[in-house]
Amino acid sequence: MSPSSPQRITLIGLGTIGMSMAALHLTRDNTIVHVFDTRPDFEQYLLKTLPNFLADPNPELGSDSSSSKVASLISSGRLRIHSELETACASATIVQEQGPENLAFKQSIWKKVESAAPASAHFWTSTSGIAASAQQQDMKDKTRLLVVHPFNPPHIMPLLEIVPAPETSPERVEFAREYFSLPGSRHRPVVIRKEIPGFVGNRLAFALLREACFLVQEDVVTAKDLDTILMASLGPRWAGNGVFESYQQGGGEGGIKAFLEKLQSTMQEVWNGLGNVNVQGEHGTEWKEKVIKQTNEAYGTLTPEQTREKEERLRDFIRAQTRTYGQ
Amino acid sequence: MSPSSPQRITLIGLGTIGMSMAALHLTRDNTIVHVFDTRPDFEQYLLKTLPNFLADPNPELGSDSSSSKVASLISSGRLRIHSELETACASATIVQEQGPENLAFKQSIWKKVESAAPASAHFWTSTSGIAASAQQQDMKDKTRLLVVHPFNPPHIMPLLEIVPAPETSPERVEFAREYFSLPGSRHRPVVIRKEIPGFVGNRLAFALLREACFLVQEDVVTAKDLDTILMASLGPRWAGNGVFESYQQGGGEGGIKAFLEKLQSTMQEVWNGLGNVNVQGEHGTEWKEKVIKQTNEAYGTLTPEQTREKEERLRDFIRAQTRTYGQ
Structure with missing residues (x-):
């Protein structure tokens, strides 16, 4: 599937970076964004927080218009809230995680995602410090995972560092690079050639x-x-x-x-x-x-x-x- | 004399940084800028080069208006071209050098400037690497000299690193800081507390x-x-x-x-x-x-x-x- 085709993106972990990533993906008309987080008040938290990231740069419109924008994204099915990882991943073309920076967590989540998501789905981790080669240890197909490291706040900041593991397939690297380079994207993805602590930025x-x-x-x-x-x-x-x-x-x-x-x-x-x-x-x-x-x-x-x-x-x-x- | 009073500024060394510094000082209405450089074609060089630094940010006005601006600065006496160091410094309230980055040159020029300039004049060096304490070695009054290190191009870039030697007088440090902080200044001077190679920037x-x-x-x-x-x-x-x-x-x-x-x-x-x-x-x-x-x-x-x-x-x-x- 081409990066310009409609995408179903599952976001795991909706802290500050996750909310900003949701806003980034939702600016495209042809995406459906599935969101999953383990916090008990997740839906209320999202309804309260996401409007800040969707806010129109024109302050006169205020946050009311952003709140109603979230409601309309939900009612139109472009934004879907999940309480189970499995259902969140079931139809994904891209799964992107912004969970805790903890190796055991990352290894375990990718193992679960791999068995829940379609075999063709792309797996992106927003980690700032844990290489894809370390995260993929318990995966069956290690060619699918790569780092897509954003800079805060990703819905505004243009950089995405794409850092493949040695086993990541070149096609999956190119897919991620193209996705963030589509016409209209304000982002500037850069592929890093070797895994190194801290990447480049x-x-x-x-x-x-x-x-x-x-x-x-x-x-x-x-x-x-x-x-x-x-x-x-x-x-x-x-x-x-x-x-x-x-x-x-x-x-x-x-x-x-x-x-x-x-x-x-x-x-x-x-x-x-x-x-x-x-x-x-x-x-x-x-x-x-x-x-x-x-x-x-x-x-x-x-x-x-x-x-x-x-x-x-x-x-x-x-x-x-x-x-x-x-x- | 207060930094907001009319100043007579002598610039020694009119390479790229010197031209940009001339443009910086000339944006103030109450300055007279004396310029001195040893190149044989200095006057022609200045007439050709300075307009690029005075160019109006509005490109529609073109460089013709900048050239005529230089001619009018010269005819009104606000810009004065010298072929002798002594006459260039004779009435200065500030002498600022942008000469070669060479310790022997700097020590020798300050010795000459000290005997040519009024006893009250402030001495500023635009060096990026040679501390004032090293430059002042052959001066009689070591309290007058301090580093005013600009970032390229100084007529646009706001930073000036003011780096006194241990013997520089606090009043002269404060004078330089205030001069670049006057209302309307787009510059941001910062005083560095200790001499250190490369300063801070x-x-x-x-x-x-x-x-x-x-x-x-x-x-x-x-x-x-x-x-x-x-x-x-x-x-x-x-x-x-x-x-x-x-x-x-x-x-x-x-x-x-x-x-x-x-x-x-x-x-x-x-x-x-x-x-x-x-x-x-x-x-x-x-x-x-x-x-x-x-x-x-x-x-x-x-x-x-x-x-x-x-x-x-x-x-x-x-x-x-x-x-x-x-x-």
Whole structure:
């Protein structure tokens, strides 16, 4: 079946990422979304929470229109709520899980899904940390499972990291890539060639975070000032250009080669001195208390209004990324 | 003299950063900008190049209006071209250098500037790598010099890292911070508390770049796909939120503390496995050839039209950062 054909998508686990994923899939007219979660008040929770993810970017329409949108999705059969995994998976073309980040849970759920879902269904895990090759251990057909790792919030953020296990079939990788690349999709799937802890996006984020924690620990800068630095320079730069393209530009006509030659002594000095702090264990974790304290003091807890503003801003950045100028 | 008073700013070194800095200072009505550079065709070069930095964001006005803007700045005396360092500095309230990144050059230029400029003038260096404490060695009054490190292009990018040496006077640090914080300024100066190689912005950038080079070397991802990943996730996230604020949000009600607890095993695994590649020396530099080749193939050299589009996009991101929604 082609990725552009009507799909029946079963979502397992409807926490924040799951709700956002439901909103993502429901923006397509030809999907039916089956949802399953083990929380006892699941239906009420969904009716209360999903409207926030379907909210029209135009705030004047308010959340009333989103609530009635959920009711109409249910009454038209495009959104179906399940209390049993088996019935949720019975007719699926795609099963996607956003359950707990726990290897035993993942292995057990895929074993169950495999016996409940049609033999052709695609299996996607939204994990941020557990490779498909580890999750598929108890499956009979190991070619069906792959990681589709979203960035929060997936209904707005364009990236999906598609990370196959060595045993995943290339056709299933291509199906997932095409599904998120269909005309009208605002998403940008990227296939990662090898399984590696943290995949690519979080490895890059955590590399920067480690140095950020070190700089706060050493009192070079406060947590809030470091955030200002990032927002006033690298954030907008990397929203418009990747890191390699930025340095290709930075080197002028000589490109990244000239850039690396010009900056090499500062760069090597920085690389040699990067902070080797830890997040686990007893050594190198002195930064934690300072970072947590300064971050809490700077930001507290976000109000729903602040969250909405941040989502609108994120949408603006993403719109600007694809705008063509001077026409 | 207060930072909001009329300033006479002398710029030494009018390469790309210097031209952009001239454009930045000239957007204020009460500045007179003196420019000095040793290239023999300096005046012709300036007349040809500066219009690109003064270009109105509205492309319909075209570059003709920018060229005539430069002519009118010169005839009104707001922009003054010098062929001698001494006359360029003679009446300055601020002297800012963007010369070669070479310690001997910087030490020698500040010694000359100190004897040519009024005793009250502020001395700013736009260096990205040479600390003020090293540059000031041959100066009589070491309290006057500090780093004002811009991000490219400074006439658009909001960040200025202000990095004093231990001997720089706090009043001179505050003057620079206030100058770039005046009402109407689109800039965001941040004072760094300790001199450290790469300051903060480039340390964060180089920490991420090192891992990016490692991932390309290991064939986990191509240079172009890595750039797509960054632009489709971390770029727009960090344009809207710093890294600490993002994880404060990511942890929900428990904030960054809860986030670190939840993600700690993946994070530590990633930190333990970050690539230790080098940019200098013979070991760990295998990535270079691959990264340069893939980057050249992906991007080539930017056309002037592409550069203009990228600058417009950057302006859009920066405008979105300060927009208020829902009003």
